[in-house]
Amino acid sequence: MTTEPLSRARIVTAAIDLIEREGADAVSMRRIAAELGVGVMSLYNHVPNKDALLNGVAEAVLSEIEFTDDPDADWTDRVRSQARAFRQIAHHYPRCTMLVVSRQLSSAAGLLPVERALATLRSAGFDGPDAVRMVRLFIAFIVGSLLREVGVTPTFAPVHHRHLAGAEAVDPALFPEVSALAPLLGACDHDAEFEFGVELLIQAITVLHARKEGTH
Amino acid sequence: MTTEPLSRARIVTAAIDLIEREGADAVSMRRIAAELGVGVMSLYNHVPNKDALLNGVAEAVLSEIEFTDDPDADWTDRVRSQARAFRQIAHHYPRCTMLVVSRQLSSAAGLLPVERALATLRSAGFDGPDAVRMVRLFIAFIVGSLLREVGVTPTFAPVHHRHLAGAEAVDPALFPEVSALAPLLGACDHDAEFEFGVELLIQAITVLHARKEGTH
DNA sequence: ATTGACGGACGTACGGTGTACGTGCCAGCC
DNA sequence: GGCTGGCACGTACACCGTACGTCCGTCAAT
Incomplete structure (x- = not known):
């Protein structure tokens, strides 16, 4: 051995x-x-120390993102695929996700996703400031979504009913909407939710894009 | 004494x-x-133990959100003010923010913001599933934004240049966009960025709203 | 007034943590 | 052959969360 x-x-x-x-x-x-x-x-x-080790973990996880970017594809498709790639590793390393998002990395691993995103947005015709804004918006959405998805499963047990073990746990008088929508709040199709968000953001960006084009 | x-x-x-x-x-x-x-x-x-104490901290911070909701105002204004209220406590307790977002709370403190958001969206005419989706989308965006804002200052030192200490730190050959946009990436007006995101989300939601109304 | 129960403040102790520091082994080079 | 530098390792220290036992002040019932 x-x-x-x-x-x-x-x-x-x-x-x-x-x-x-x-x-x-x-x-x-x-x-x-x-x-x-x-x-x-x-x-x-x-x-050097434990903190650096954890940074290394975050870097390693982040660098496993598979960007299969097709420069000829529609920019919306490229954004879609990048967002999904980001999310995919979070599902591959669910317990590490918190680590990744809670450490800002100055290394190449942390910069590459940003580079890719900026490149596709620039190629779509956005100017620098707008591209940066878009990237920040998308990252905020993705990070927030992943935190929710992962936070649901800290024990990794498939707990579907979350904080609403039973509808009677929440007082309908104090929280009428929450208690009325408890079934919807309890069950969450993370895939659908994520796709919905991505589509909505892309659509909003497209609108903004068209508006800027129009003012030329 | x-x-x-x-x-x-x-x-x-x-x-x-x-x-x-x-x-x-x-x-x-x-x-x-x-x-x-x-x-x-x-x-x-x-x-009972340290973990419960930290949950208590998260609850206490969360329960300090000041919702000054005006039911007569336009629903977009109500959404705006709620998003800002959420963000405001994060600025009041910046070092606690990570704690708040990293613990999902089943208590009233955690449910109240959701209740408020659901109420305004329902009053705006959204059905249950759509309202839940919107809330999730907004929370994801807000949480992601706050994490970025707070993560920038773990030492609370006003480091404005972040991971890009100098433009020469990042290889322009490997990261052309990042290095070209380094000044924009280095400086971030968090207020403006947040407002931009909120407006974009509201606008996107409005479009979606109008579309649903039209299909009646 | 005496007693008893009880709750809360406290000290001690145990197993676990990150890591500074010293020691020894072994490969590579003069 | 002897020297040197890197690396594996053990010991040691300060600190952590917390289980458990002790002590004391207050209040109720006798």
Whole structure:
């Protein structure tokens, strides 16, 4: 059994595996070291500290986004596919999602999605300031959506009824709308919800686009 | 000096103060107890554990939202003011924002904003499913926006240049758009950005509204 | 007035955490 | 052959959440 020589990459992937298996709370230097069959302090030869390790996790997850961008496609389709790509990794690493969105990364991994998005929006004819605004808007929507989707499953148990275990848990007098719409609030088709949001944003942007074109 | 008798409320506000002063990482039972001039274990007479305490913090912050809803106003204005109210507390308790959005609350404090939003959307003529969709969309956008605004300042230092310390830090060959738009990406007028997003969402919703009305 | 129960403040203790620091092994180079 | 530098490792320390036992003030019933 040739134990290959421990590297930052091996440590990061071990951390990712551990997070996905047992949640972010289970991560500790000792735990990761044990997972790798290695002394705790050996980790510090490849990673300056735990925080940097977690940044590495976020980077690694983010860099697995598969952008299959077709420059010839309609810009709306390109936006759609990029939004979906972003969301797809969140589903591949659900327990890591919180980590990814809660750390702003200055590395290449964090910049590439922005680069792609800016490129397609510029090619669609938006000027710089507008393109930046659009990207920020889309990222806000995507991050917020992913947080909701993931926050629903902190234990990863398929709890569909969320905070509304029963309709009687919420007082209809205080919260008439919430209690009336409890069934709708309890069940959430995340896919449909996400697609709806993306379409609505794209449509809104298209309108704004046409309006600017018209004022030329 | 009459030391008033320690209560869940006092503990929670001490925690909030501590978080705002020194960040979320500074919170520990021992630290909070010291802040209150009290033994550590005394806290557990009023709070079952740290997690519940943090939930209490999130609830307290959330319940400070000031909804000055005018039922006679235009529904778009009501949506605007609700979105702004949500954002305002995030600016009042910037270091607590992450806590608030990362915990889904089943309490009244968490439900009230949803109730308000549903009520205004229903009064605007949306049916149940559409209203729920809209609320989810808005919350996703708001949460994502707040995370960006707050994530920019984890140290609360007014770092305006973010991840782009200098334009030369990012390789123009790899990231042409990012490097070209670096000045725009570096500086962000959060207020304007938020208002832009809210207006765009409202406009998109209005279009969708009109379309549904037309198909009657 | 005495007693009893009880709630809340507190100290101690245990297992776990991140990581600073020193030690020893082993490969590569002079 | 001896030196040097990198890497695995153990020990140690300060801090964490919290289970548990203790003590004391207050109040009810006797």
